[in-house]
Amino acid sequence: MYVDDVIITGTRAKDIDSFKREMVTHFRMSDLSVLSYYLGIEVRQAKEALTLGQIAYASKLLEWSNMAKCKPCVTPMEEWLKLMKASTAVKVDGTLYRASSAVCAT
Template structure:
């Protein structure tokens, strides 16, 4: 390819589009821990403790809620960040998909 295209060697890949890349002799490891930490910090949740489940059991949310509306732009930004995080964290896929249903009209009880 170098004969056909102007190329330069940028070294080994370590970080690309929010995905950390660690290259060993026998393995290639991908992760998003830095992205997840920045997402938590940006939304004031950096000090929150981790939990075993990403969503409460038998949680019932409804669009017919009477609670106050929240900032839709902020809510959509958070959900967008979580949806990108799902690529590396399939354990949160269901919870993120569930709360994504309320992006049009988010309420305080979500």
């Protein structure tokens, strides 16, 4: 079996180290130390908090869709908008949306 990435977490460093030593006896592996980036998610670890973010992913997505220079909007859609099942709006091509995650992952 091949496992690309494994994240090991715990409350006691002693237990984490013991688990890693046990795993090394059974599997060929390397320790990349403190987690900082995983599957497009930026990880910042401090003593009091763990913060996850996707600024780099969002920036790539905006660049890919030619929207990098757009101005941010506090309310991303019209307030009190009534959505209806029978819409007269032009249909959106879902393949473009699905493709963005693959393009931005590279």
